[in-house]
Amino acid sequence: MSTGIKVFAPASVANVACGFDTMGFALEKPGDEIIARLSDKPGLRITKITGAQGKLPYELEKNTAGYAALKLLEHLGEQDRGIELEIHKKMPFGSGLGSSAASAVAGVMAVNELLKRPLEKRDLLPFAAMGEELASGSLHVDNVAPSLIGGIIFIRDNATFDVHRLPAPPGLYASVIHPKVNIMTKDARNILADKVPFRDSIAQGGNLGGLIIGLYNSDLGLIKRSLKDVIVEPQRAGLIPHFYEVQEAALKAGALGCSISGAGPSIFALSANSLDAENVGEAMVKIFSDNKIEHTLYLSKINQEGAIKY
């Protein structure tokens, strides 16, 4: 058995206030780690899973990372290649931080690196997306794309992988807090109304465009005015205890904006620099501490690399 290679795929924040299903960005940490090794025994196998509290299956067809890796191997005509995967979950499930996306990305990244990069990193996207689809039931790359290629990503269209990396002002920093409460992504999706007021749709588009222009121009004032979600946040806020208190505290502490990360329960804030982000993080922590809700805080600049071999 060979020494193998080790990859890391980061967590990510999808939706980014006004960008429901169209935006996401990568964090430095947390993330998932996968070790891949060549083996004499033909075919792909998962040999070890840690950090998953028994929640992840070893069957490839049911495992996000395994399924994504398998789809890539099939595409490469390498499905008989002997490969072993060790999956080390190093981030929480159902946190709204793209846990399954990180697993899927790590799976395809590990196999691609082990096989000496038959595909460009960016071309791994469809296969990682298949893993994410297995986990979430729908094809969305707002977590997968930033976890894979890093940066702030705009998705014009999921079905055709029409994704674009946006510039970010130097210094832009995220404070992300994960309260240990359970939200099922499926429930968070089902709660959303099928129709939205046209007026809100226009306002959301205004903010989305404003955010993109603010990012291109490093216009922090415009970014701040634009980081608002008038459609999804009001519908989902009730699922997260103390959401509005945390948001208010973050904004008071100097955040440019603060909203729900993915489907929640994590809450993210963006700040102009790391010092602001620390203050914002403290303010968020205080709300959950005062209310005796277990939580984890992550402070991170925008991760511009995405998944890496290391």
Added chain:
Amino acid sequence: MSTGIKVFAPASVANVACGFDTMGFALEKPGDEIIARLSDKPGLRITKITGAQGKLPYELEKNTAGYAALKLLEHLGEQDRGIELEIHKKMPFGSGLGSSAASAVAGVMAVNELLKRPLEKRDLLPFAAMGEELASGSLHVDNVAPSLIGGIIFIRDNATFDVHRLPAPPGLYASVIHPKVNIMTKDARNILADKVPFRDSIAQGGNLGGLIIGLYNSDLGLIKRSLKDVIVEPQRAGLIPHFYEVQEAALKAGALGCSISGAGPSIFALSANSLDAENVGEAMVKIFSDNKIEHTLYLSKINQEGAIKY
């Protein structure tokens, strides 16, 4: 009586497919012309109106250009200054080309130039918007802003005049056809449903973001994929005879995109260069000619100057 000054404010295309109420761009022509002169008789007066077939009132409070100019003069504390305005309408009413916006812009521009620019051009926007509001009944700057400052304009928020100029790929060229059929802006607004499918709202946001990114990156492929309106166009297309035939002909002739200009009935197309725009224009003309509908075609690059004194 002094010689006076002459200003021109151009027509504009609002909505730009995916940018309902959030985008507009200025054309080179047509547009409105206003001549302003100092007079010994105190106060602002409209002394002459041409090209309006008697449809425009001389009372300041009811005239788009006069009202906008008056509001500017009041702001400047110059409402008693003797000023005469000659309004030369050089573009059609109710065309979907921002006719009232051009009048309002020309009005404030003329007065500001006559008084030797007490305000920066951009700061005229609120006053021009008041003129437009008088005409349309709502505060929207998606025609006023491009007519005033030129370029492709994104409006994050109308109420706070949060407007931003977008870059345009060199060569980007518009073909705009105005069929002589009547649509009332009010009717075109009333036909729109109060609620839209959430899925469509997301798709529209995807295209809006894609268009902005395409403009920043001069990515013509992305611009082409993004120039789609899945919300408003399907509701309004029926008001414009042969709309879908014109659109199909324009796209076949090489347009990047084609949709309704403002509230219609004008139809605009954007092309990568002037040659494509000519072919597209010809294709659009053919549909209306074949159907014996009187029409006017305008070919224009993006007007980057907006209103000018000349």
